[in-house]
Every structure is written in C-alpha cells, then in structure tokens.
Amino acid sequence: MARRAGSADLPLHGGRVPPWLGERMTRLGAVVSQAIVHHYGRDELLRRLAHPFWFQSFGAVMGMDWHSSGITTSVLGALKRGLAPLSAELGVHVCGGRGRSSRQTPAELIGVGERVGLDGAMLGQTSRLVAKVDSAAVQDGFDLYLHGFIVADDGQWVVVQQGMNGDRKQARRYHWRSQDLKSFVDAPHAAIEGRGQGKIVNLTDHRAEASRVAQLDLLSNLGPDGVAREAAKLAAASAPAPAQAMLPHLIMPDHHDVRAEDVVTRRLHAALAAAAEQGPKDFSDLLLVPGVGARTVRTLAMVAEVVHGAPCRFSDPARFSLALGGKDRHPFPVPTKVYDETIRVLKSAVENAKLGREEALGAIQRLDEQARRLERQAEGPSVEAYIAEERALSHSYGGRSVFGWEAEGAAKNVS
Known part of the structure; x- marks a missing residue:
C-alpha cells in the first residue's frame, strides 16, 4: 500500500560531489540512519526519507548545496554506499540511482528479494509503475x-525520484511511501507540489476517473474520427477545474547564498544556546571523546534535530547548512575538522549504544530537547553575523570547497 508523500522544486545544478565530501557524506549519512533506527525504528527512517522537507534538510546538514537539485543524487548515493555494509544490521537496502543506475533498479530489487525472502520481481514491477505514474x-x-528505491526487510519501501525541466532550469523531486495506497492510478499522491507551471495533465487525480474510463472506452469502441469528435466536444465545453488541495510543499529559491529569510532564526539561536548550555556538562562527563570542541557541539545540536525533530521542524532546510557549510562555499566552506569530529562522536555514541551504553547517544538527544526548550527565549547573532564568523574562522576549521582549501583571510573572497 503506497502513496505519494510529497515533492520539491529545486534549481537545476550541474557538477559533481568531490571525493573528499562524498566520503564524509557516506559516513555521516550511515551513522545518522543508524541513530534514527536505534531510537525510533526502521519505519521511522523510511517515513523521514519520504518527507521532502526532512530529505532536503538531511542533505543540507551533510554539506551539499542547500537548495539545489544535487542534494537528491548525492544523498541517495551516500546512503547507497553507506548502508550497503549495514543492510543486514538495519534491514534497509538502497537501490537505483541516476541514469543507467536507475534502470538497474528492478534487477537490484530481485537480488535483495533473493537475499531476504521478498518478492523481488513484484518490487521491480512496483518500481517501474511508480516511475510511469510520475513520467506519464x-x-x-x-x-x-x-x-x-529504498526497501526494508519487511517489504515496506520508499521511492525518491527526480525529473528535469531543462527550459526552466529546474528539477522536481517526487517522494513515495508504501502506505495507504488503494490504487496506483486513482489518487496515489499525498502531494504534488511546486511552483505553478501552467496547466498540467494529472490523470491520477480522483476527479479524473471519468476521463480514464472515457479514454478506455474511446480506445476500445471508436476509431480516429470518433476520438477527434470527442476531443472537439471537450474543447468546446471545457471549464476550469477546482484547484487541487495543497499538501506538503517545498520550493527552494534560486539564490545560492543563505539569507536571513531562508532561516527560522529562533531555531538557530536555540541550537546555539543548547550547545553552549548543555554541551559542556554532557560532553565532558558522558561522551568522553577527547578533543570535542564547542564548534563540534554546535554542529551536533543541528544533527540531533535531524535525528529527533518532528516534521514541522524542517520548514527551513537552509538552517541545516549552517552546521557544516556547503561544497560551493555557501553559506561557508565545509569545516572538515569539525565534520570529521562530528562523525567520530556520532559513531562512538552509536557503537556504545549497541552495547547497551546509551549515555553518549542520550546526550546528543538532550541537545535537541534543550534546543526546543530554549527556542522561545534564546538570543544570538543574526544569520549574516553567524555566516561572517564562520567564514572568518574557516581556515582554522580546515575549511574546504570545490575551489580548494580555504586560505587564512580568504573570507572576503566569497562569490
């Protein structure tokens, strides 16, 4: 049983993820997924992957361009690499990808089915059908x-797929989840969203049932002349249809820089305050990881929200790019030292939790809880001041972008 869970409109960006970032995204994506499954279970990981706002925030916190179409490819690629060695432990398998890899999805699903006892051929047919719905x-x-196509050992699945409109230089991402589907062709979508693009054809809308029946009747009983006559009648009698109800809706702006209007500032201030107040107490006594600095705790506060936050917390994906920056120096270069330390802390916490020692993973969860408690009264720097500080200190954090390592005093040279 499945339905569309949401979609997103994104500026179309080219380029590739550099290996130094791709490898880190693989490790961070894997350990965040482990933490979610440990705390909330496998179904919760699937639910989040099916949520367009969370998915975008997940990509932003991993150091990708916070608003671009590249998040889809890079996040799916990182999860496919990172979760493959953990598939037996987590019971989650990532198949497909971009271009040629997407066409291999049915074969990969058959392989998964053979390993875990699922009907891989049926999953492959589902994969093709979902693609047909969103393309035809x-x-x-x-x-x-x-x-x-992300599938669990119990047969539950999520599909994340993306289309391109080259003329508008936009991409549109579609999310599906195997829950509550009664029909693939009658209102399977929980949401279709994005900027208005003029009139579209949506034959899966429930209101189009009569049209679907009529089309079958035309194909079965009428020749070309009959089809032309019916088309003329429809054109003469056409009237505007009522607007489709709005559902989860994500539209990312064209501008590359992170602006104050892209961020819910009170949430940023709350994360910074939680890191300042909760971090020193918990991380010295509980995490026991040498060298964890205040800057890493600030990143962990934002990562903690990706692990524990409710769907309503992800209305501003740009905020999560303030954790580890972006590969194109927006909002600031990726602080590789902080990135590595963050992965090290999370991995240590997850490994200890597997052995029944929950203190470290619980400390990270308390960062998120503290941030929400402080949200109403916390104060802090403006978004512009926060970004300026990060750029000024980028060299000391091992700042890196697709343009190379950040030189000392290079903060003014941001394009």
Missing part, C-alpha cells in the same frame, strides 16, 4: 532521470 500519468513538464 502526471505530465508536468519534468522528465525523470533519477530513481531511487
């Missing part, structure tokens, strides 16, 4: 080029 039944001007 919903004609919105976006041509699919990426298809990711």
Whole structure:
C-alpha cells in the first residue's frame, strides 16, 4: 500500500560531489540512519526519507548545496554506499540511482528479494509503475532521470525520484511511501507540489476517473474520427477545474547564498544556546571523546534535530547548512575538522549504544530537547553575523570547497 508523500522544486545544478565530501557524506549519512533506527525504528527512517522537507534538510546538514537539485543524487548515493555494509544490521537496502543506475533498479530489487525472502520481481514491477505514474500519468513538464528505491526487510519501501525541466532550469523531486495506497492510478499522491507551471495533465487525480474510463472506452469502441469528435466536444465545453488541495510543499529559491529569510532564526539561536548550555556538562562527563570542541557541539545540536525533530521542524532546510557549510562555499566552506569530529562522536555514541551504553547517544538527544526548550527565549547573532564568523574562522576549521582549501583571510573572497 503506497502513496505519494510529497515533492520539491529545486534549481537545476550541474557538477559533481568531490571525493573528499562524498566520503564524509557516506559516513555521516550511515551513522545518522543508524541513530534514527536505534531510537525510533526502521519505519521511522523510511517515513523521514519520504518527507521532502526532512530529505532536503538531511542533505543540507551533510554539506551539499542547500537548495539545489544535487542534494537528491548525492544523498541517495551516500546512503547507497553507506548502508550497503549495514543492510543486514538495519534491514534497509538502497537501490537505483541516476541514469543507467536507475534502470538497474528492478534487477537490484530481485537480488535483495533473493537475499531476504521478498518478492523481488513484484518490487521491480512496483518500481517501474511508480516511475510511469510520475513520467506519464502526471505530465508536468519534468522528465525523470533519477530513481531511487529504498526497501526494508519487511517489504515496506520508499521511492525518491527526480525529473528535469531543462527550459526552466529546474528539477522536481517526487517522494513515495508504501502506505495507504488503494490504487496506483486513482489518487496515489499525498502531494504534488511546486511552483505553478501552467496547466498540467494529472490523470491520477480522483476527479479524473471519468476521463480514464472515457479514454478506455474511446480506445476500445471508436476509431480516429470518433476520438477527434470527442476531443472537439471537450474543447468546446471545457471549464476550469477546482484547484487541487495543497499538501506538503517545498520550493527552494534560486539564490545560492543563505539569507536571513531562508532561516527560522529562533531555531538557530536555540541550537546555539543548547550547545553552549548543555554541551559542556554532557560532553565532558558522558561522551568522553577527547578533543570535542564547542564548534563540534554546535554542529551536533543541528544533527540531533535531524535525528529527533518532528516534521514541522524542517520548514527551513537552509538552517541545516549552517552546521557544516556547503561544497560551493555557501553559506561557508565545509569545516572538515569539525565534520570529521562530528562523525567520530556520532559513531562512538552509536557503537556504545549497541552495547547497551546509551549515555553518549542520550546526550546528543538532550541537545535537541534543550534546543526546543530554549527556542522561545534564546538570543544570538543574526544569520549574516553567524555566516561572517564562520567564514572568518574557516581556515582554522580546515575549511574546504570545490575551489580548494580555504586560505587564512580568504573570507572576503566569497562569490
């Protein structure tokens, strides 16, 4: 049983993820997934991957361009690499990808089915059908080029796929989840969202049932002349249809820089305050990881929200780019020393939790709890001041971007 869980409109960006970032994204994506499954279970990880706002925030906290289409490819790629060696432990398998990899999805699903006892052929058929719905039944001007299928050992699944509109230089991401589906062709979508693109054809809308029946009747009983006559009648009698109800809706802006209006500032201030107040107490006594600095605790506070936050907390994905920056120096270069320390702390916490020692993972959870308690009264720097400070200190944090290592005093040279 499945339905569309949401979608997102994103500026279309080219380029590749550099290896130094891709490897870190793989490790961070894996350990965050482990933490979510440990705390909340496998179904919760699938639910989050099916949520367009959380997915975008997840990519932003991993150091990708916070608003771009590249988040989809890079997050799915990182999870495919990072979760493969953990598939027996977590019971989660990531198949598909971009271009040629997307066409291998049915074969990969058959392989998963053989390993864990699922009907891989049926999953492969589901994969093809979901792709057909978003490429043919919903004609919105976006041509699919990426298809990711995440399936659990119990047969529950999530599909994340993306289409491209080259003329508008936009991408649109579609999320599906195997829950509450009654039909693939009658209102399977929980949401279709994005900027208005003019009239589209959506033959899966429940209101289009009569149209679907009529099309079958036309194909079965009428020749070309009959189809032309019916088309003329429809054109003459056409009237605007009522607007589709709005559902989870993510539209990312075209501008690359992170601006104050992109961030819910009170949430940023709360995370910074929680790191300042909760961090010294918990991290010295509980984490016992040498060298954990205040800057790492600030990042952990934002990562903690990705692990523990409710869906309503992810309305501003740009805020999560303030944890570990972005590969194109927006909002600031990726602080590789902080990134590595963050992964080290999270991995240590997860490994200890597997052995029944929950203190470290619990300390990270308390960062998120403290942030929410402080949200109403916390004060802090403006978004612009926060970014300026990060750029000024980037060299000392091992700042790196696709343009190379950040030189001391290079903060003024941000394009």
